[in-house]
Amino acid sequence: MSFSSIKQTVGYGDTVLLHVGYDNMLPMIVTKGMTHQTKFGALRHDSVVGKKFGTRIQCPKGWIYILHPTPELWTLSLPHRTQILYTTDISMVVFQLDLQPGSVVAEAGTGSGSLSHAILRTILPTGHLHTYEFHKERAEKAKEEFHQHGHSGCVTVTHRDVCGEGFQLDHIVDAVFLDLPKPWECVTSAKKAMKKQGGRLCSFSPCIEQVQRTCEELSAQNFSDIVTMECLARHFNIQYAKLQNLSFESSASESTADKETSNRESYSEPPVKSASATLSSSRHKEVKRGGSDSGSHNFPSAVPALNMPGHTGFLTFATLTCH
Template identity: 60%
Template structure:
């Protein structure tokens, strides 16, 4: 199975999303001798093999749905090794970086791989992601996940502190994404990684002081058309109210 493709039926070794409710989802790797305990009772993995994705599966005390994994589902249920980006910010980042199938992207840092899966899905099948992580163990775990999820051909994971050693890439990238404490330290290396013409750079920062210093450094290195965007999520509550009939006079 692959996060960048789709197939109809579940096989042994697949990563499967279990949907028990809007706020209750789980990720499992199907192994025919394993059993997963849910609030509706035990779910034997062997009973999932050959089942069509999207199907309703009954347990002793209820039912759940087995879904094909997507980048959005993975974001909601992945094991957190770091703070992650969620779909609201990911959608804005993907749009602003102008990504499409075949794009080459540089990312730092990899973290828990939430954004990485979305980037790979967007640039597949011919694009490539170069992702950098300064923490050795996190880099190894991310690489194992990419292989298990069938997207390793579209990503190269590198264990490196890019703030000290840079990306060491020469004019291959269509876009660069930075999620670092001091992104201004890698602007020069990021410019070196971008293609000679075009290309976009996005830096994700939680405070305005980081944004200001990064923008100053970008300007010093010749970047133009700088934008600072904030994506806020707002919920709308729909209510039914009764209004008196308007008296418009005779």
């Protein structure tokens, strides 16, 4: 199968992603006669063959969805051999490197291949990814996965230390991506790999000291537009809050001062009559969805999650012009 062309139904040898619940997805290569254990019990591979991707499958203790792989879902479910890049950073990398079908890219290190899959989807069908990894087993595993995912023809995996031995590419790439402990050590080699008309480079580093050294080296090597950024996704949860029904009648006992206070807090939508429609003091209290009693009702509101996804790393981008 190929990650880049959508298949309708599952066949033997396909990689399917089992959606077992919120934040819980597992890859499975469909193999004749095999059984996969999930938290909802055993799933026989044979039982998914011929089913449409997206189908809900009954397991002994619950339901599982069988999904078609995409780079985004693969990032969420891949077997981690290293730390990986996630979609928030990946989207910025693909955009800032100006990647498009036909682009030629050099990447080091390959790691678990999370970014590689997104690069490949973008540069297909005529582009090429040269990816480097100095850990032998990781390089071999990545090669095997690219083959399994239908990418063999557009990716070259090389087992090499790019800092010591360089990319060994001569002016053929449009963009370089570095996710290495010492990216500054391979800027010279990256520059040599880049096309004579120039291109874009990105380096991902968790620590600002690494960023600083990389920027100094990029500047020394005549890269321009050097920009470092951090991408953080801000998640909002939907919560239901209890809102007292609006009263459009002025209470005779309400003092003028009370009225002014009410008006300042007034809820001006919908603008019905001229009454002071006051919000209950319990308006931020979280209540169950759908419930309502006389005198109040529930409304959905967006609340930032208490646990925000934190720092992953800094992305440094730079441009190389004609060289």
